[in-house]
Amino acid sequence: MTSNHSTSSANTKAQQPSLITVGKPQSQPHNGAEILIKTLTDLGVDTLFGYPGGAVLPVYDTLFDNHDLNHVMIRHEQAGTHAADGYARATGKPGVVLATSGPGGTNTVTGIATAMMDSIPLVVFTGQVPTGVIGNDAFQEADIVGITRPITKQNYLVRDVDELEHVIREAFHIATNGRPGPVLIDLPKDMLNTKGRFSGMKKVDIPSFKPHTAGHQPQIAKAAEMLTHAKKPLIYAGGGAILGEAWEELTRFAERMNIPVTTTLMGLGAFPESKPQSLGMLGMHGTWTANMAITECDVLLAVGARFDDRVTGRLDGFSQKSRKIHIDIDPSSIGKNVAVELPIVGDVKRVIPAIDKLASPPDTSEWWDTIHTWQREHPLNVPKADDRIYPQHMVKMISEVTGGNAIVVTDVGQHQMWAAQHYRFNHPRSWISSGGLGTMGFGFPAALGAALACPDREVVCITGDGGFQMLSCELATAVEYNIPVKIALMNNNCLGMVRQWQQLFYENRTSYSVFGSNNPDFVKMAECYGAVGMRATTPAEMKQVLSEAMKIKNKPVLMDLRVVETENCYPMVPAGAALDEMVESDEECSK
Amino acid sequence: MSNHSVSNDSRHTLTVLVKHNLNTLSRILGIFSGKGFELESVTFASEAEQGMARITITTYGDETTVEQITKHLHNVVDVLKVTDLTHKKCIERELAIVKVSTAKAGRPEIMLIAQAFKAKVIDITDDKLALEVTGNTDKVDAMIAVLKPYGIAEMSRTGSIALKREFQGAVNIN
Numbered sequence: 001m002t003s004n005h006s007t008s009s010a011n012t013k014a015q016q017p018s019l020i021t022v023g024k025p026q027s028q029p030h031n032g033a034e035i036l037i038k039t040l041t042d043l044g045v046d047t048l049f050g051y052p053g054g055a056v057l058p059v060y061d062t063l064f065d066n067h068d069l070n071h072v073m074i075r076h077e078q079a080g081t082h083a084a085d086g087y088a089r090a091t092g093k094p095g096v097v098l099a100t101s102g103p104g105g106t107n108t109v110t111g112i113a114t115a116m117m118d119s120i121p122l123v124v125f126t127g128q129v130p131t132g133v134i135g136n137d138a139f140q141e142a143d144i145v146g147i148t149r150p151i152t153k154q155n156y157l158v159r160d161v162d163e164l165e166h167v168i169r170e171a172f173h174i175a176t177n178g179r180p181g182p183v184l185i186d187l188p189k190d191m192l193n194t195k196g197r198f199s200g201m202k203k204v205d206i207p208s209f210k211p212h213t214a215g216h217q218p219q220i221a222k223a224a225e226m227l228t229h230a231k232k233p234l235i236y237a238g239g240g241a242i243l244g245e246a247w248e249e250l251t252r253f254a255e256r257m258n259i260p261v262t263t264t265l266m267g268l269g270a271f272p273e274s275k276p277q278s279l280g281m282l283g284m285h286g287t288w289t290a291n292m293a294i295t296e297c298d299v300l301l302a303v304g305a306r307f308d309d310r311v312t313g314r315l316d317g318f319s320q321k322s323r324k325i326h327i328d329i330d331p332s333s334i335g336k337n338v339a340v341e342l343p344i345v346g347d348v349k350r351v352i353p354a355i356d357k358l359a360s361p362p363d364t365s366e367w368w369d370t371i372h373t374w375q376r377e378h379p380l381n382v383p384k385a386d387d388r389i390y391p392q393h394m395v396k397m398i399s400e401v402t403g404g405n406a407i408v409v410t411d412v413g414q415h416q417m418w419a420a421q422h423y424r425f426n427h428p429r430s431w432i433s434s435g436g437l438g439t440m441g442f443g444f445p446a447a448l449g450a451a452l453a454c455p456d457r458e459v460v461c462i463t464g465d466g467g468f469q470m471l472s473c474e475l476a477t478a479v480e481y482n483i484p485v486k487i488a489l490m491n492n493n494c495l496g497m498v499r500q501w502q503q504l505f506y507e508n509r510t511s512y513s514v515f516g517s518n519n520p521d522f523v524k525m526a527e528c529y530g531a532v533g534m535r536a537t538t539p540a541e542m543k544q545v546l547s548e549a550m551k552i553k554n555k556p557v558l559m560d561l562r563v564v565e566t567e568n569c570y571p572m573v574p575a576g577a578a579l580d581e582m583v584e585s586d587e588e589c590s591k
Numbered sequence: 592m593s594n595h596s597v598s599n600d601s602r603h604t605l606t607v608l609v610k611h612n613l614n615t616l617s618r619i620l621g622i623f624s625g626k627g628f629e630l631e632s633v634t635f636a637s638e639a640e641q642g643m644a645r646i647t648i649t650t651y652g653d654e655t656t657v658e659q660i661t662k663h664l665h666n667v668v669d670v671l672k673v674t675d676l677t678h679k680k681c682i683e684r685e686l687a688i689v690k691v692s693t694a695k696a697g698r699p700e701i702m703l704i705a706q707a708f709k710a711k712v713i714d715i716t717d718d719k720l721a722l723e724v725t726g727n728t729d730k731v732d733a734m735i736a737v738l739k740p741y742g743i744a745e746m747s748r749t750g751s752i753a754l755k756r757e758f759q760g761a762v763n764i765n
Contacts, residue, residue, distance in 0.1 A: 149618055149627050154668040157614075174668055208610065208671040327742035335655060 029195040032161045032187065033058035034066075036125070038198055041068040041170045045096050045439070047087060047452060048072065049080040051413040053100025054140060055127025058192035072452065075473040077104050079432040079445035081111020082471070085120050087453040087591030090407055092245065094121035094175045095449065101127040105145065105186075110439060113151040117436025118266060119243055121175040122182035123168075124148075130190040145186050147301035153181035158188065163197030166204075173204040174410030178211030179330040180243055211329060215346030215354060223301070223325045223342055223540045224358035224503045227386040233259045236282065236311075239266030239435065240304015240328060246348040247271070247428040250303060250365055253356040258364055261372055262290035264305050265420055268431040271426050274404075279371070279379075282321060283311040284573045285417040288378030289371060289577040296317050298371070301328040304348045304399045307337040308436070317578025327351045378584070380421055381570070389542055391415065391490055391563045395422035397539070398460055398488055401546045406458040407432065407450050411443035411467030414496035417569045419462045441470030449479055458550070465519050475529035478556035487526075487547050487558040492565040500568045504589050505575075512528060526558035534550045599653035602631070603677045604753045605661065610669040611644035612638060619646060619670070622663045627719045628652065632750030640754075647752045649728070663698075683727045683753040688713070688733060692742035696707050701741060708734040719744055727751075 030038060030589050036059060040048065047070045052060045063071050074080040076239045077099040084095025095115075101110050105126040115122045129138040145157045156167050164187075171183040194403040226235055241250050241263075254261045254277050261271040262282040271278055282290035291313075294300065300322040305311070313319040318338065326333075326340040327348050334343040342349055383390040395418050398406075404424040409432040410416040416433055425431050432450055434442040447461035468489055478485055498513040526533030532552055543560055549557040571582045574589070583589045609615045616635055623630040631649040638645050649661060657675065664673045676683070689710075693701055698720060704723050705712060708730065714721035724734050728751055735746070 146617070149614070152619050155614070201746065209668050218666065332659060332666055334662075336659060339655075506607065 017050065030198050031058065031195050032063040032158075032164055032192040035161070035164050035196055036168065036187070036192070037062050037066055037068065039165045041097065042200065042202075043169065043172055044093075045069055045326065048085045048096050049074050049087075049449065051075075051077050051080060051100065051104060053104050053127060055101035055129060056098060056104075056125075056187070056190045056192070057099060058189065059125075059127075059187075066502060072096075072477070074477050075427070078110050078441065079109035079471045079474045079477070081108045081124065081319050082114065082439075082442050082445035083126070083449035083452075083474075084109060084122055084124075085213055085442075086409060086432050086449030087116050088115075088120050088122060088169070088449075089446070090429055090450035092429065092452045093173060093453075094180075095121050097122065097124040098135065099124070099126050100140065101129055101144070101189075102142045104140075105144035105177075107141055109147060109151070110147055110437075110441075112182045112184065113438040114434050114437045114442060116153070116435065118239060118588035119180050120182065121180040123171050123175050124182060124184045127188050127192075128157065128186045128188040131188045131192070134188065134416050135225075142548050143209045144184065148184050152171060152184050153184070155184040155475055156242045157186045158191050161191050161194045164191065164196060165198050166201075167384075169204050170200070170206060174209060174438075175205065178209070179333075181241075197216030212280065212331075212345050213329065213347035213350055215327070215344050217354075219342060219344045220351060220354045221358055222353045223344060224457075225327060225417075226299050226342065227257065227259070227355070228360045228362055230362045231364070232296060232298040233257075233301065233362055234293050234297035234299070234439060235259050235261040235271075235301045235303060236264070236271045236294060236305055237261060237267040237303040238264040238305025241267055241270035242304075242350055244304055244348040245428075246304070246352055249349055249352040249356070251275070253352050256356065257359060257361045258368075259301075259362070260293055260368075262293060264308070264311055264435075265433065267305065268420060269425040269428040272426040274426050279375075281420050282579070283308075284313070284570055285421065285571065286573075286579075287380060287421070288571055288582065288584070289374040291573065292374050293371060295578070295580040297298065297322045300324045302328075303352065304328060306333045312337065313573045313579040313581075314576055317580065378571075381584070383423065384539070385569075386540070387538055389417050389536065389539055389561060389563045390491070391567050392422050393539060394488070394490060394542065394561055394563055395419050395462065397542060397546060398462065399423045401550060402458055402460060405431055406430065406452060406460045407435070407447075409447035409450055409459065409461045411438065411463040412438045412440045413464050413467065413498075414492075414500065414567075415462055415464045415490040416571045418490075419498075423462075440467040443467055444485075444487065445477075447473050448474060448481075448483050449488075451485050452481045453479070458486070459484075462490060463490060464490045464492060464496060464523070465491045468522075469520075472525065475526065475531055475556065475558075479530040482554050483556055484553050485556045487511050487556065488546075489522055489558060489560050490563050491519070491560050492563050492567070494565060495516075497569070503568070504586075522560040523560055527555070531556040531558055533558050533560065535562070537562045539563065600651045600656075601653070601677070603649045603650050603652065603657045603675055604681065604683060605650065605664070606674050606676060606750055606753055607646040607648065607664055607670055608638065608672040608704050609644050609646060609667075610671070611642050611695055612669070615667065615669040616644075618667050618759075619648075619664060622660070622667070627655065627659050627664065632748075634750045634752050645704065647750070666681050666693060674755060680756040680758070681753050684725055684752045684755055685731050685749055686723065686725045686726050686747040687731045687735070687746065688721060688723050689738060689746045690714075690719050690744040692718060692744055693720055694718050695741050701738070704734070704737055708737075717752045757761075
């Protein structure tokens with residue numbers, strides 16, 4: 001058996017001649033596997049996150065000596081989808097995944113659902129058993145098209161190799177246009193082996209898929225008028241402002257109009273938090289000011305946001321005094337949870353400047369006085385002590401060490417909320433977190449994807465001891481590809497958010513949420529994979545560990561940061577409460 | 592959408608033009624099952640144009656809910672057109688085959704009822720008549736209600752199919 005040395009040889013452009021010159025002239029038809037790789041290369045795909053298996057062996061045979069794209073060998077297909085997702089969030093380009101049939105496909109499901117909820121463009125290729133045995137419960141057969149139907153924007157089972165190239169091009173078009181999302185292509189093994197047509201025809205035209213981007217001009221004019229005459233306007237920007245790459249337009253507009261801006265979890269970075277107009281994040285763990293502002297505002301401009309329940313709190317207490325304008329590219333997002341007076345279906349990047357052109361700055365001086373009072377009286381609390389690390393302090397320090405310029409990738413839970421609250425986000429595509437689905441295990445592999453996409457940027461994965469362990473196998477990938485991700489593991493020896501809810505709402509009955517001494521030694525864990533492991537238990541140690549870690553540029557670093565185990569995340573809007581009923585401490589919550 | 596405000600719910604007939612494949616039909620049905628929308632009937636059949644199919648859906652909901660349904664249907668990549676025929680003049684038809692017992696009242700009485708609904712007798716046995724009726728859902732419902740006391744042995748309905756009337760004026764030849 002020939003070996004291609006290591007699984008990562010794709011990284012180091014091997015000496016073998018490329019596919020096209022290995023006795024396969026252009027005129028000769030290619031098999032499906034070759035068409036797949038050729039089309040991906042033609043589409044400008046540079047990175048493919050994959051894991052081999054029986055049904056995709058023809059593709060791996062092609063990848064053996066074709067190094068036109070960089071195949072990253074992850075250790076679990078779920079991690080592959082998260083890594084591709086991180087790659088997509090960091091760049092705006094679609095992430096590409098390759099998995100085998102059956103379990104390979106089903107392992108991608110969580111990652112696909114994560115991408116669907118946050119509207120992230122992914123194209124996932126799964127192997128399938130040969131066409132002739134589909135439906136016969138063949139070895140490693142799963143109806144992945146059926147399984148992923150509700151969590152993909154579109155999916156395909158390829159039944160004719162001559163259609164393969166077109167289907168791939170269509171999939172990329174659908175994944176990236178309109179409201180982005182994941183698309184899956186299921187590839188029966190015989191399709192990969194059969195010779196077929198490759199045309200190189202780039203044009204994709206789908207008559208039934210024409211997203212509306214311009215925005216209705218009379219509605220735009222009305223929006224401009226409403227904002228011009230507002231006394232207490234507020235912009236509420238969501239993930240759509242990032243996906244639609246409208247951060248510059250949004251910033252220019254909000255600054256000129258001097259309208260306060262609050263962002264959702266997914267919208268962090270769409271408006272620089274260093275600007276005076278920024279009120280920070282709103283919602284369940286949003287700032288006091290942002291939640292009060294949305295409760296009290298008279299005109300609310302929602303930009304690529306979807307009025308998610310974590311944002312609105314109890315609906316009948318949500319922003320009752322405001323007239324609402326909602327810009328979104330997906331009409332089904334508008335009016336779904338909250339009735340809106342003025343819907344504008346369109347691309348935020350086009351609609352915001354159109355409103356900007358027509359609107360004049362409203363008189364907001366009184367409004368700003370109120371806001372400044374809230375900000376003064378209810379700042380975010382960062383507790384500090386010399387002998388122990390408070391989690392808020394940990395995030396603050398990471399923010400300072402990286403100058404707010406890192407790509408921050410998180411898992412899900414307390415650390416995610418603290419990271420969202422206390423890291424100063426000034427750049428778009430620098431906050432990568434599973435918002436809608438809340439997928440634990442997402443952070444670390446997504447950080448690897450982001451780091452591979454942006455080798456020039458510092459990537460910090462703020463994670464927890466729970467989420468990190470879900471896909472810690474990816475330490476092997478990180479070491480193999482020399483990915484210098486800094487893992488800041490906020491270690492409180494428990495599933496913090498679960499424990500917090502149990503403490504506050506279940507009489508502190510901490511059922512199955514505390515790991516205690518059952519956690520592994522994370523430093524040794526890092527070391528056994530060949531990564532660097534470090535530990536800190538005091539702020540002074542943390543400072544040193546962080547500065548040492550930032551110097552390491554060729555391998556992953558895992559920082560086991562022991563934080564105060566009983567700290568809770570505030571402000572918090574308890575489930576079922578309205579935004580202005582938020583609490584700021586354990587004492588207030590127990591009242 | 593989970594707000595079932597019963598009071599404002601009304602029946603809506605949607606006609607959906609799609610690319611003919613089962614994945615599309617499944618996606619459309621998945622919107623109803625996955626998002627908790629009501630589904631009264633659904634028909635799916637090839638369209639005159641090659642590779643296309645028409646799906647007729649009857650559903651219940653208030654205006655907001657049906658608007659959401661329409662938007663979600665539009666979002667399915669292979670859906671070309673969604674028309675809510677509810678507030679339009681439309682031709683709506685359903686076909687039903689009803690096997691009704693003649694034991695109680697005898698054939699003539701049942702056949703008189705059939706005549707009143709312009710239903711055809713399509714099968715006769717010792718103790719039953721099979722009737723074929725077409726019309727809008729109200730008419731089919733009405734005939735079934737009238738026949739029920741005689742004893743309906745078996746019944747099959749197609750669910751509605753509908754198209755918009757070309758003429759949207761006041762005259763409506765049903």
